[in-house]
Amino acid sequence: MEKEKVITAKDLTKRFGDFTAVDKITFDVTKGEIFGFIGANGAGKTTAMRMLCGLSLPTSGEATVAGFDVYKQNEQIKKNIGYMSQRFSLYEDLTIRENIRFYAGIYGLADELIKEKTALLLKQLHMEGQENTLVRAMPLGWRQKLAFSIAIVHDPAIVFLDEPTGGVDPITRREFWGLIYEASEKGITIFVTTHYMDEAEYCNRVSIMVDGRIDALDSPANLMTQYASASMDGVFLQLARKAVRTGD
């Protein structure tokens, strides 16, 4: 049986003037899959992600996310995805509880459910009793774990993670990936970008963007065989060195 597709993209393209940021990318992501989306700075990852999140209209090509069309149904897409980035995810001057309440409210969860979710989330993260702590006072690693749990508080079909573990200590970084695996086992699809190549190896499949194109897409094991490299770092270097474009 073919697995349910949560993302489909066909010849998806975005041009800014005469600059083609994303150049006819084609791929599918299946339900519950952990899909790594890597590429050098400036390869077009952010532009591609913005189109898939319903934040930017493609120039041409087709794509659906959670069954919705990126041209016509971007509002529905926003309701059915979760998003977190390293740069921004939580309000530092709100408490843990207030942040949960805020995001759950934005996604339209009923008060009763928010209460239930808050208790569950605090328990999973071992943060019971700290719900009135300001996010500003939390260590970065804890903040990122909380941010991820909040990004999936509304049980989205898919969650987009943009460099979620940058700067996080190595133990917490691994705990974070534990949360990713758990979410994936529950059927949430994970779309993740990272600069840590060991993390690329935790993904079920990895796509590597070069100059706006997807130049490689396969499981880490297959990519390492294909590029005769012992690590994803080696695979990435071989592909990224071909890039003509520089910078972001």
Place this chain on the structure above:
Amino acid sequence: MALNGISFAVEKGEIFGIIGPDGAGKTSLFRILTTLLLADSGSASVDGFNVVKDYKQIRNHVGYMPGRFSLYQDLSVQENLEFFATIFNTSIQENYDLVKEIYQQIEPFKTRKAGQLSGGMKQKLALCCALIHKPSVLFLDEPTTGVDAVSRKEFWEMLFRLKAQGITILVSTPYMDEASLCDRVALIQKGSLLSINTPTSIIREFKKPLWSVRADEMFKLMNELKNDPLIESCYPFGQVHHVVFKTQANSKEKLEHLTKQGNYNHVEVKPIEPGIEDCFMALMKE
């Protein structure tokens, strides 16, 4: 507490890495050493000058590249470099040799405003500006954060060339894999130094044998190994898990037994050498 009673010495001409996650205290340390922040207690000197008494001399002798891009966004590439040369009473020509290799890469864009450069080019310009007065010590605060793997490699190649010219380099990074590129490193966590040594000595100090384990069912395997009373730690590392036992006797047999019991497929067990990241995690737990 940002920094908690740390002591260390950096030798002339070495690349000294301060390795630790966000919030460990790396930036506070750099700001104290570059005389931009006063320590509450303790003392420090840079190039023979006291960071409190002789702050003016230090400012003339060191180069500092902060973690956040801090050049003038509305000046062009060339104007920024001229500005920094001028405030240090020198000229681009005088020290051109030192920055030449890096500057040539951004020279085609020398009339472009700094604010409109790509991340990689901004970084190169910032490095040129930090070098233009020929500093004896160069402080680089997280120069490779958020930078892709290819650009990171290129940046380190630039550092090796600067080292060859006799400049002492203090560089901080959250990427553990960059530790092996430094002559010596200080591992820092929550304001305290966990260890200071050469990368190879830090690895040698990892006391217990380390095992690499893989199977088709990696997530289940990690959870089971983590909860096993015989096992001290189990951390995922890319395609494999790294496992340390509490007691060492018959580790291999125990691992094989555990994976057999759990009905795992395609099990591979082998002893491996630890890396800096293994050491960092072990030290964090001590």
